[in-house]
Amino acid sequence: MSFFRSLSLIIVTLCVTSGKVYTESNSSNGLTPFEKADLRRLLELDVSNLSQIPIKGVLGYEQEYWRNPASVHVIRPEDITLNGYLNSVEALRGVPGMHVSRGLAYDNFASMRNFSGFSTQKFLGKIGGREVSQLMLGSANYSVDDYPVAVIDRIEVIRGPGASIWGTNAVNGVLNLVTKHSANTQGNSVRLAIQDNGTFLGDYVHGGKLSDDSYYRFWVRDQEYAEGTLDSGLPARDDGYLRKAGFRFDKNLGSDLNLYIAGGFATRRVEHVLDLSNRLLHDPSKFVSDVRNLPAHPGFSLLSASNQQVVNNLVAILPSVVPPIPLSVSQQLGGVLALSPDLAALNAGLNAFLQPSLTYDLPSASSYPAAAWGANSNGTVNYPALNSISLLSGMNAGRIERYGEMTNDSAHIVSKVDGITDFDMEWSLTGSLDHTDIYMGHLGYEWEQTQYNLSFDANFPLADRHRISYGVATQHTDLDVKSEILDIFQFPGETLRPILDYDQSFTKFNRFTGYIQDSISSTDTILISVGAKVEENDLAGFGFQPGVRASWMANEQNIFWAGYAKTHRQPSLRERYTDLTPLWTWNSTTSKWESKTYEGDSSLDREEMDAYELGWRLRPSEDLLFELSTYYYDTQNAVRGATSLTSVNAYEAKDAKAFGGELSIDYRVSDLWRIRGGYSFARGEVEGARVYDFPENTASLSSHFKYSDEVTLIQNLFYSGKTEIPSDYNPITIPSHLRLDLGVVWQTKGDWEIGLFGRDLLESYHVETMYPGVDVEPARVERTFMLTLLKKF
Template identity: 20%
Template sequence: MNTKFLPTLLASCIFAGSQAIAESQEDEDLFELSLEELISMEIPDVTSVSRKKQRLMDSAAAIYVITNEDLRRSGVTSIPEALRMVPGMQVAKLNANTWSISTRGFNYIFANKLLVLIDGRTVYSPLFSGVNWDVQDTMMEDIDRIEVIRGPGAALWGANAVNGVINVITKKAADTQGNLISAGAGTQEKAFGAYRHGGEFGETGFYRVYAKAFERDGQVDAEGKDTSDDWNMRRAGFKSEWKTTSDSEMTIQGDLYEGTTRPPLRLLDQSQALFPQLTNGFIVEGLSRDQRGGNLGAYWKRTLSETHDFSFRAIYDNYQNFDYRIAEKRDTVDFEFQHYYQFWGKHDLVWGLGYRTTWYEVENTPYMFLLEGKDSKKTELFSAFIQDDITLNDQWTFTLSSRFEHNSFTGYEVQPNARLTWKPTENRTFWTALSQAVKTPSISETALQTDGITIDDTSPVKYVIPIKGNPDLKSEKLTALEVGYREQFSNSFRLDITAFYNQYEDIIAYVDINQCPNGSSTFPLLSLQNLCSNTDPSLGFFEIPATLINGLDVRTYGMEVVADWQAKDWWKLQFNYSWLQVDAWPNKERTSILRVNEVIVEDLSASHTANIRSTMNLPNQWYFDFWVRYMDNLKNANIGANTSLDMRVAKKFGDGLEFSIVGQNLFRNHHREFYEPLSGMAPTETRESWYAQIRWQF
C-alpha cells in the first residue's frame, strides 16, 4: 500500500471531524460530559496489584489496563495482538499462529517469565513454563479489561510471575444480557464469527453462552510467497452467576475448544523415511498440529462488609496437543482460598492458601521424549501468601507481602515484596518497590530430550542441536527495584512513568556435553564445540549435543512512559514509550555455547518501542481510529527497526448495529517481526491485511 498520502489523510480527517463537530451535536450522551468526566471514565479500578479493588492511581506498581473500549476501537481479533498496546510489552509474530511475548527482556518463542490468568485460571504450560497463545481466547466483546503488571508479581501470584502478570477479566454475565452476533472476513482474517446469548434464571441468576470460530490465512516468506501456516479454531463456553444467600455469590464458567495450526517448523529427519513431506534435504515441514481442550471453574465469595470477605476457587483444565514432534496431554486441578480483612483501621490484610497438581502424559516421538523411559509425570505446587497494606497517614502507605511455595522441581521457595506509596495530592502518586521472584524449571528443561532442531537453515550443511534436560537445575532468581510516578493534570492529561533495575541470577543456558543421544562419545571441532562421533558428513548434517545449566547472570534496566490526552471531548490520544537495556555474562567457566547464550539474551529484545493511538468520535455515529507502533531492531534475529499502522473506520446504526473496516500492518506489504533459530521455526513475515466486520447487539 502506498502510504505517502497517510499524513494528509489523517490531517484531513481531524480537520473534517473538528469542523463537523462544531456544527453538529449528534452524540448527545458523549457531548454532555465534561473533559473531567471523560478522563475519569477512563481510569478503571484494578484488582491485580493487591488482590482487591483499588484505584489505578493508588496502585504501587507499573500497571496498564486495556479496556473493552480499547479492544473494540483497536480492531484486534486476539489477546496477543491486544497486548501490543501495553508499554514495554514486546509482542512479535513468528508466524500466523505463534507469538513471542514478554516484557523487560527475555523475549522469544518460549518466553517463560510472565504469569497469565484468565478469570483467575492460570494458563501457563508446565512443559516450558510459557503460554500456548494460540489456544488462549474468548469472545473479545466479553472481555471487560486486561490488567497488565510490568514487573514482579510473585509475592501474590506465585512463581513465574517474574517479569509481569497478565490478568484477562471477562464481563459479568449480568452485563452481557440479550444477543450479540459478530461476523467478518478479509485477506488474512479469511472468515470469523461469534454468537452470544445472555439471560436470567431464578430471582438473582444471570447466564451467558457463546460460540465462535475463525479461519486465518498464513503469512508469507521474504519473497511474498505463502508459508502455509494457516490456523483455524472453534470454541464455545458459558458463564453463570447467582446469589446463594444475601451476602454470598457463586460463579461457574467453562470453555471447550479445538483447532488446527500449521506451524512452519524445520526439523531434521535423520531417518529420511519418517514422513513423505520432505524438502530442502532432510527438512520436515508443512504438517498440521491439532489441539483441543477445555476448562471448568467455580468461584464462591462471601462479603461480610466492605472491609471483610473471603472466597474459594476451584478449577479443572484439560489440554491435548497432537503434534508430530510430541503428543502431550495434561490435566490440572487448582484450588485457592483467600481472606481479606481490615483491622485497626490502618491494616488491610489479604492472605490465602493454594494447591495445584498437574498430570502430564507424553507420547514419545523421535524428536522429543521423556528421559528414563517414562511417559508421564505428576507435579504439585503448595502455596501460601500474605499481604498487609499499612496506612501510615493520609499520604503514606507501606505494603509488605510474601509468597511461600513448595514445588516438585526445586522444593521450597520464598518470594517477598515491599512497596511504599506517597500521595502528596489526590491526583499525584509516587511509589517504589523492592521485590524478589523466581522462575522454577519446567518439564522440558529437566526431564525432556529434544532432537532434530536445525540451527542453520540457510547453509547446505545442517547443524543439529539435541538438547538433554537437566534434573539438577535450580530456580532462576530475580531481585527488582522499581520507582514510579503518575499524575492527572488539568482533568484532560494523565502521565505515568516507571523506571526499573532488575538483577537475575542462575538464568538457564545451553552448554555442550560429551555424550550423544545414542550414547556414543563426541570429538572436538576446532576446540569450539563437540560433535557426535557417529556424524556422517555425507548426510549433510552435524550433531552438537547440549544440555542446560544455570549458566548466566543478567542485568536489565530501563524506563516506561505512558501519556493519555483527552484533546477534545470527541478526540483522545494515547502515547507510550519504553527503553530497555540488557546485559548478560556467564557465571561459570566461559565456553563458546555460553557466549552464544549471552548474545541470545541481550539481542532478542528491542531497546526502544513506542505506540501512538488515536480515537475519534465523529458526527452521525462515525468513528475513525488509527494506531502507529514502532519496534527497534532485533540484532540477534537480524531484523531492522519497523513501524506499523493499523486503521479502523466504523459506522453505528442506532444503538446496536455497527459496521467497520480495519486495515492492519499498512506501512509495508510484508515484514519480518521475529526469528530465533533455536526454536526450529522457519522465518515468516507479517503481511498487510484488511477485513470488514459487522456487529449486531439486540
C-alpha cells in the same frame, strides 16, 4: 549527566513547580485531577458494578487505583474492537513494555519487558480466573485461551513482579483477563471480522436470566486462519482453524454470597514446521586429517611435484578442524572432489604405503532414510558458517523442512464462591480443572496435562489503617507424555531416539502456596504494602518471595511509587526433564550415524529475581496523564537455550540483568479527540553480554478522533527496534519496523458497530519473529484490510 540524574532533576523540578501539597485542608475544597479522572471511570459503571467498589482496597488487586504502587495498563473491550485488533493478544501491542510479534497466521507472541525473548514465558497468565500456563513449555497460548470480546470485562497488564500476591512465575509481570458477570452479558451479541486475505473470526454470545438471582451465558467462536507467505515468498502453510465454546453460570446464593461456574473447550488444527537443514550432518574430519597428515609422511616426497602441489593446496584451504557440516553441503563437496582431475591424479599417484586413496566418504543412501529427507527438501538456505572455509565458500545448505500437524485440544471448568462476612472479611474459594492435549506432529511429541487447582483468598481490615490479605492454594498436575520417532530419524541398525524424550519418572507435580500481605495507609499520602509468599513446589522446591511496595502522593498531581520484590520462576518440564536429540552425524571414521543428545537438566533450579522498580505518575489535569516506570532486574539462574553444539544440556542457567523503563501518555485533547502513546526502553545482559532477543526500543501512538457522534477515525502507529532470533546456524536479524494502522468505526444507534481497518499500511510486508530453532525463516506480516461487525441485540 547520567540518565538517572537527569530523570531525578526533572522529577524534583516538576514536583516543586506543579501541584499543591496534598492535605485535607485544601483537597476538600475541590477535586484533584486524579479524582476527576476516577469519577469519569466510575460514571461508566452500572449500579451493580458500582457496588463492587471497595471502600478500602487491597494494594495489588485494585489495578485502576491511581495510588497503586505498580505499573499497570488496563485494556477494555472497546480497546480491542475500536483499534481493529482481532483478539486480545493483538491488543497488547498498545501496552508500553510489551512486545507483540506475529510468527505465523495463528500465533502472536507477547513478551514483557526483557528476558522473555519471543516466548510468553516469564509472566503469569490468568485468564477467566485460572492460571493458564503449561508446565511443559512454561508458557501459555493466549490465542487458544482467548475469549470473545463481549464477555471480556478487562485485561489487566501488570508490569513488574507481583509475587507476594500472584506468586511463582509472576516474574516480569502478570496478565489478568477478567470476564464479565453473566448478568452483564444479557441478550445476544455477534462479532465478525473478515480480512482480505481470508482470515475470519466470528463469535456469538447469548446471555439469559434463569431467575432474579441467577444468570447464564454461552458462547461459540470460530477462527479460520488464511495461509500466509514466508519471507522468501514460499507459502507459510499456516492455515488452519480454532474453534471454541464456553459458558458461565452466576448465582447469588444469599446476601454477599455469590457463585459462578464457567467452562469451555477449544480445538485447534494447524500445521507447524521443523527446520531440518542443520539436523543431518557429516563429519569430514577423516578426509581432513588424511590430507593434512600427508605432507608429514616420510613417503610424501616420492609423490610427483604436481601431486605434492595438490596436497599443499588442499592443506592450505582446509582448516585443521572442520566441524560437522550439513550432509547436503558435504554431498556438494563430495561431488566436486569426485570430479576433480587433480584429486584423481593424486589418488593415482598414491600407493598403499602412503595412503590407498583420498576419498571423501559419504554415507550411503541406504544407511539413513534418504527418501524421507529427499521428500522434505525444499531448495537451499543460507549457512553463514560455510563462508569461513574457503573450500565451502559460496555453497548453501539444502533447505529441508518437515511439516507436521499441530493440534491443541483443551477443556476447563472453573468455579468460584465468594462472600463477605459480617466482620468485613472478603473471601473466595476457587477450584478449577483443566485438561489439555497438545500434539506437535513436526516434533513427534505429545502431552496431555490435567491440572487441578484449589485456592482460598481472603482479606479483612485490621484497625483503621491495615487491610490484611492472605491465601492458600494447591495445584496438582498429571502428565501423560508420548514421543514418536519421525520417519526422518529412522536410521537402520542404529539405536533410535525421538527428538524430544521425556523422563517418564516425572509425571505428577504438586504445588502448595501461601501468602500474606498487609496494605497499610501509613499516612494520608503514603501507602505501603508488605507481604510474602511461601511455596513448596515439586519443580522449584521451597521458596520465600517477599515484596514491599509504597506510593507517595507528593501533591495533587504527582504520585511516586517504588517496589522491591524477590520472585521465582519455575523451570519448565521441557527444560528440566526432556532430552533433546535434534541431529544425527555421519562419522566417516566409524562409518556410523551418531546422534547428539542434549539432556534435560534436572538440576536446573528456579530462576530467582531481585526486582527494583521506581515509578512516577503525573496528572496535570483530568485530561492528561503521564506515567513513567523504571526497573532493574537482577536474575540468578536465568534459563537460556544452549548456544553451543558442544553443550551437554539443552538449557543452561546463567545470571542475567535487565533494566529499562516505560513512558506513557494518555491525553484527552477534547471531547472528540484522544491520544495515547508509549515509549519503552529495555536492555538486557546475560553473563555480561548484551542480548537482543527483545527490542531495546519500542513505541506506540494511538489516536481516536470522533468525526461525529457515530463515526470515529482511528490511527495506530507502532515502532519496534531490531531483534535477533538466535539459531545454531543461521541467526536472523529482524529489522526495526514501523507499522501504521488506520481505521474508521461507525457506531450506529441501533447497537451496530462497523469497522474498516487497513493494517500495516506503510509497507507491503515486514517480518516480526519466528520460532528459534524450529523455523527456517519468519513469515511475512502483510498489509491487510479488515472489516469488522459487532451487533448487540
